[in-house]
Amino acid sequence: MQKTVNLQLKNLWIERGERDLCRDLSFSVLNGELIRIAGENGAGKSSLIKAILGWVHLEAGNLEFNGEDVTQHRDMLLQCQLYLGHTPGIKSVFTALENLRLYCPQASEEALEFALDQVQLGAFVDTPAAQLSAGQKRRIALARLWLTDKALWFLDEPFTALDVKGVDALEQRMSDHLSSGGAIVITTHQPLLSLAPKVIELVA
Numbered sequence: 091m092q093k094t095v096n097l098q099l100k101n102l103w104i105e106r107g108e109r110d111l112c113r114d115l116s117f118s119v120l121n122g123e124l125i126r127i128a129g130e131n132g133a134g135k136s137s138l139i140k141a142i143l144g145w146v147h148l149e150a151g152n153l154e155f156n157g158e159d160v161t162q163h164r165d166m167l168l169q170c171q172l173y174l175g176h177t178p179g180i181k182s183v184f185t186a187l188e189n190l191r192l193y194c195p196q197a198s199e200e201a202l203e204f205a206l207d208q209v210q211l212g213a214f215v216d217t218p219a220a221q222l223s224a225g226q227k228r229r230i231a232l233a234r235l236w237l238t239d240k241a242l243w244f245l246d247e248p249f250t251a252l253d254v255k256g257v258d259a260l261e262q263r264m265s266d267h268l269s270s271g272g273a274i275v276i277t278t279h280q281p282l283l284s285l286a287p288k289v290i291e292l293v294a
């Protein structure tokens with residue numbers, strides 16, 4: 091598994107719906123760094139992450155990951171990253187454990203249960219997701235963060251619908267990941283001051 095993270099973004103221009111979301115945006119993401127993408131609703135935070143990952147068109151700019159042009163070698167970036175999107179992507183008919191197994195098929199039963207325990211879902215392992223709250227479904231998605239060995243995380247509004255305990259658990263997991271040399275790009279309205287983020291502010 092590739093552990094080096096050196097993502098260089100230079101002069102990015104993203105346009106959506108005939109509106110510039112950013113022009114000449116440049117920043118880097120290195121091992122141990124937390125990048126918080128901030129801005130009002132509609133400013134383009136989710137679009138920026140999707141453009142980095144190749145799911146939204148980039149009008150102009152350069153993207154390099156570990157010295158390789160991402161537009162030519164996107165596989166290397168995709169293999170090293172974990173993306174958690176806006177919606178938890180949970181299937182209602184499956185239990186919490188079955189949902190997590192879908193995303194982490196290699197993980198042992200014990201590891202899956204440990205991860206669900208970390209997000210306070212230990213008592214809901216066998217509960218169908220249809221019977222869980224929005225915050226609990228979000229926690230199933232977040233449990234992947236306790237199972238992954240990917241170095242670079244892209245987290246789009248991961249705190250949505252979480253209570254205080256959920257926020258604390260996620261912040262601790264993020265802190266551990268950064269301490270062990272991982273890197274995180276996150277969109278959130280939480281300031282995350284204790285994690286000392288580099289802030290990229292998009293203007294709506």
Ligand SMILES: Nc1ncnc2c1ncn2[C@@H]1O[C@H](COP(=O)(O)OP(=O)(O)OP(=O)(O)O)[C@@H](O)[C@H]1O
Nearest residue numbers: 106107109111129130131132133134135136137138
């Ligand atoms: N699938 C799409 N097709 C066209 N335009 C889109 C699409 N999704 C979003 N947009 C537009 O792109 C702009 C940025 O949206 P985006 O979701 O990136 O913003 P955001 O900052 O993440 O917002 P929020 O804080 O509400 O999640 C908005 O003007 C939005 O209308």
